[in-house]
Amino acid sequence: MRTMLAVWLLMMPQPPVARAVQQSEEIVSPGVFVRRGEREEAVWTGPERRLPFAADEIVPSWTADTPPGTRLRVELKVPGSRWYVLGRWSYHGPRTTVAGQSDAHGRVRADVFSARRPVTSYRLRVTLSRPYGSAVQPVVRTLGAVASARGVASAERGGQAWGRELAVPRKSQLAHAGHGGRGWCSPTATAMVLHYWRKGPPPAELAWVAAGDPDPRVDHAARHTYDRGYRGTGNWAFNTAYAGRFGLDARVERFTSLAALERLIVQGVPPVVSLAFSRDELGYGSEGHLMVVTGFTRNGKVIVNDPAASGVRAVYPRAAFERAWLRASTGTTYVIRP
Structure with a gap:
């Protein structure tokens, strides 16, 4: 986180x-x-x-x-x-x-x-x-x-991706809570997108992960994004650099509205967003969290793979989600694509 x-x-x-x-x-x-x-x-x-x-x-x-x-x-x-x-x-x-x-x-x-x-x-x-x-x-x-x-928020309304949802594999950071995973939202989100693009570490690089682990890809991402100075796995640039190791184009970007993320969804690219929010906004609170935006409902609500949500897939109110994203991280987004 x-x-x-x-x-x-x-x-x-x-x-x-x-x-x-x-x-x-x-x-x-x-x-x-x-x-x-x-x-x-x-x-x-x-x-x-x-x-x-x-x-x-x-x-x-x-x-x-x-x-x-x-x-x-x-x-x-x-x-x-x-x-x-x-x-x-x-x-x-x-x-x-x-x-x-x-x-x-x-x-x-x-x-x-x-x-x-x-x-x-x-x-x-x-x-x-x-x-x-x-x-x-x-x-x-x-x-x-x-x-x-x-400054003033973008007035872009969006709509081009309403009713679209990408089939991004679902991964939970909470499944790794027994060995530090409760704070692994960023590498868990990055691992989801790598899996979506059918990229990631070969089996030989996962041999160190303990038998019975719920998802070795997540453990691998957490180990290879860990920042010794920050003492966590949430370093934005380290996560995109990790994704780039597998031949993908990966960068940290910032956007001014959810309409920009809709354009990525239309292109088949699931963005990872950084946000902070209160219980009143999204149903639970976090001082800093990463989620994968997978699409939008027919009325514009945001569909995500939330690594801290039960079942991972979640739907959040559009205005509250956009506000939490722009306010907390200035619209920070991992854009990872071929």
């Missing part, structure tokens, strides 16, 4: 996202590997990316191939600031975010950069690392960031 979302998010009215833009990088070459002690590093620095509006937050995401022993570090910089570390990542581990990054320009909350004053540009930097003398190297396949600003 996203425990860093405080209870006051549920109590204080906040304007939802007004604008969001996703920008992708083109990594031509990672540079030359240079020895740094017992390791070698190659650095790629992206160009300054200008934004069409002043943004409050920026969230990078990436997909990469990291053979054993290799890893990467993703950093972000805004005008006048230092480089902030947004993640140290490897499929094989370790994976961690870095606490304590706060200055006059902004602060890093695990996987999110929050600006002290709105910014109109940023840069990304990736450092690739391998053992000294090794011939293997990590390869970054996709890299980008979503920038957003709060």
Whole structure:
């Protein structure tokens, strides 16, 4: 769960996202590997990316191939600031975010950069690392960031996906409660979408899971998305990076209305959304939760695979769901597709 979302998010009215833009990088070459002690590093620095509006937050995401022993570090910089570390990542581990990054320009909350004053540009930097003398190297396949600003909600009504529902396999985090799964909403949701696309770890990578486990795919996703710094499995970028390990295009995006998610459903793409809500809104309360949107009823209610719901499949009121999603996470969504 996203425990860093405080209870006051549920109590204080906040304007939802007004604008969001996703920008992708083109990594031509990672540079030359240079020895740094017992390791070698190659650095790629992206160009300054200008934004069409002043943004409050920026969230990078990436997909990469990291053979054993290799890893990467993703950093972000805004005008006048230092480089902030947004993640140290490897499929094989370790994976961690870095606490304590706060200055006059902004602060890093695990996987999110929050600006002290709105910014109109940023840069990304990736450092690739391998053992000294090794011939293997990590390869970054996709890299980008979503920038957003709060304001007045989008007025898009939607309707094009009403009456549609995708057949996404249902998985419960509560089935894993005996070994830590009560907080595994994010990897459980990610595992559902991987299973939907018929992707995921081969049987050999599941051999460590105890016999009789209700769903080894969920345990595997939880192990490979665990953030040592955050001490949880809810890191947004780590979940999409995990999905990308299996050949899928995966990124963290932000949207301004449920109408955008309807367009994904029409394309056959089930989005994973991050939200926080009270009992009065959705029937139970959560300070931070991930669900898979699988479709919409004929009158526009939201159909989800909720990993914390009994039976997993649930239907929630449209307005309350949209408000909880935009307010709590600024419309944060995992978009995972071929």
